Amino acid sequence: MLTVALPKGRIAKETLEIFETIFGDSFKFDDRKLILDTPNFRFLLVRNQDVATYVYHQAADIGVVGLDTLEEQGLDVIRLLDLRRGICKVSIGMKKGEKLDFDKPDLKVASKMVNITKRYFEERAVSVDIIKLYGSIELAPIIGLADMIVDVVETGTTMKQNGLEVVQDIMTSSTYLIANKNSYIAKKDEVLDIYEKINEIIKAEQNV
Known part of the structure; x- marks a missing residue:
C-alpha cells in the first residue's frame, strides 16, 4: 500500500x-x-x-x-x-516600460518565493531587500512597496491586467x-x- x-x-x-x-x-x-x-x-x-x-x-x-x-x-x-x-515560469515582473537594472541601489523585491528570489539575486551578486507577501503581489510595484515582484506566471494575463510585464524568467516549473x-x-x-x-x-x- x-x-x-x-x-x-x-x-x-x-x-x-x-x-x-x-x-x-x-x-x-x-x-x-x-x-x-x-x-x-x-x-x-x-x-x-x-x-x-x-x-x-x-x-x-x-x-x-x-x-x-x-x-x-x-x-x-x-x-x-x-x-x-x-508548466509555468517563475518570473520577475515590473511596471510596464520599466527596465531591470541590477546596479540600482536599494532594490526592493516582493514575493512569496523568498528562497528562489534570494538565490537568484545572490548568484548575480545583487543586493536586494526581499519583502514577503502571501497574495496580491502585483500590487507591490504599483503602490511603491517594491521595485519588482517574483511570482509564478502561466499566461502573464494577471500581470498585464495590473499594469506589469515580465522582464526576466528565473526558472521553468x-x-x-x-x-x-x-x-x-x-x-x-x-x-x-x-x-x-x-x-x-x-x-x-x-x-x-
Whole structure:
C-alpha cells in the first residue's frame, strides 16, 4: 500500500486521471473528503505547499508537486519524474516600460518565493531587500512597496491586467512525482512500479 499526497485542484484531478488510465478504475474523492482509500493506494488531498512536507516526514510515500515549490522549500526528497503538467515560469515582473537594472541601489523585491528570489539575486551578486507577501503581489510595484515582484506566471494575463510585464524568467516549473527517501528503500518495488507505469504514459504523450 502506497500513500500518495496530492495538491488540491487541477493537479490532483490530472494525477488521478493518470491512475485511472493505468489501472482502469475510477479514482475520485467523495465530496469534501480528504482521504481516498483504494486496494493499493491511499490518496491524501492536501495544500500544494504541504505536499513535500507530508512526503519528507513519511506521512506519504510519494507525492505530486510543482518544481517551484520544491525549489522554494528545499526539502530532502527524491525527485522521481517530471510529469510535464502544470508548466509555468517563475518570473520577475515590473511596471510596464520599466527596465531591470541590477546596479540600482536599494532594490526592493516582493514575493512569496523568498528562497528562489534570494538565490537568484545572490548568484548575480545583487543586493536586494526581499519583502514577503502571501497574495496580491502585483500590487507591490504599483503602490511603491517594491521595485519588482517574483511570482509564478502561466499566461502573464494577471500581470498585464495590473499594469506589469515580465522582464526576466528565473526558472521553468512543472509538476514532479516525488518520493520519501525511506519509503523508496522500504517500498522500492511498489514505488518503481508506479514510476515506470506513469513514465510510460508521459512518454506516450510526448510521442503523439
